[in-house]
Amino acid sequence: ILNVEQSPQSLHVQEGDSTNFTCSFPSSNFYALHWYRWETAKSPEALFVMTLNGDEKKKGRISATLNTKEGYSYLYIKGSQPEDSATYLCASFNDYKLSFGAGTTVTVRA
Amino acid sequence: EAQVTQNPRYLITVTGKKLTVTCSQNMNHEYMSWYRQDPGLGLRQIYYSMNVEVTDKGDVPEGYKVSRKEKRNFPLILESPSPNQTSLYFCASRGDRMNTGELFFGEGSRLTVL
Numbered sequence: 001i002l003n004v005e006q007s008p009q010s011l012h013v014q015e016g017d018s019t020n021f022t023c024s025f026p027s028s029n030f031y032a033l034h035w036y037r038w039e040t041a042k043s044p045e046a047l048f049v050m051t052l053n054g055d056e057k058k059k060g061r062i063s064a065t066l067n068t069k070e071g072y073s074y075l076y077i078k079g080s081q082p083e084d085s086a087t088y089l090c091a092s093f094n095d096y097k098l099s100f101g102a103g104t105t106v107t108v109r110a
Numbered sequence: 111e112a113q114v115t116q117n118p119r120y121l122i123t124v125t126g127k128k129l130t131v132t133c134s135q136n137m138n139h140e141y142m143s144w145y146r147q148d149p150g151l152g153l154r155q156i157y158y159s160m161n162v163e164v165t166d167k168g169d170v171p172e173g174y175k176v177s178r179k180e181k182r183n184f185p186l187i188l189e190s191p192s193p194n195q196t197s198l199y200f201c202a203s204r205g206d207r208m209n210t211g212e213l214f215f216g217e218g219s220r221l222t223v224l
Contacts, residue, residue, distance in 0.1 A: 004152060031210055034213070049212050102150055
């Protein structure tokens with residue numbers, strides 16, 4: 001089982017503040033990095049699928065970067081809103097296998 | 111609406127009583143997979159299927175069975191559930207066979223085995 005790690009495990013952020021968190025993954029035989037947003041009692045939903053080193057993707061106030069050489073990705077939330085409260089999962093595709101991290105749970109305080 | 115549907119969403123059962131969690135997708139996806147989610151751990155793959163009649167073990171297949179008789183359905187079978195199978199289960203599908211495509215998840219089935 002691949003070692004995909006996310007940090008921190010949880011974080012609290014004040015409404016309006018920006019935040020970011022990390023996903024680290026093995027850089028060998030890497031093909032793709034997925035980010036999912038998972039709200040309690042709902043389905044995890046894909047945010048981004050990234051494949052190229054240096055790739056940056058953006059969806060609204062959420063963006064992600066990818067460094068495949070050193071094996072990490074950052075997810076950024078700009079101007080956090082209460083609806084951003086969720087668990088954010090990353091998954092790395094290496095050696096034809098997709099492995100998930102344990103997630104970062106974000107709580108936005110009004 | 112494109113979706114993955116799991117049933118039941120919640121279930122409490124007792125040790126040894128066979129149960130099936132159904133999963134159905136309406137996107138004509140070839141790839142389907144089952145995961146379990148436990149606190150502090152990432153989603154762990156139980157079984158996956160690349161197409162009809164093609165299934166394979168994931169990382170934690172012990173105690174589970176699956177079948178893929180039709181493209182849209184991928185049921186998860188617990189022949190003799192045990193308390194260590196208490197977990198949140200997700201079914202997912204993907205349109206391409208390569209892992210570069212995003213997964214579409216069901217809403218999860220929370221199973222408690224007493």
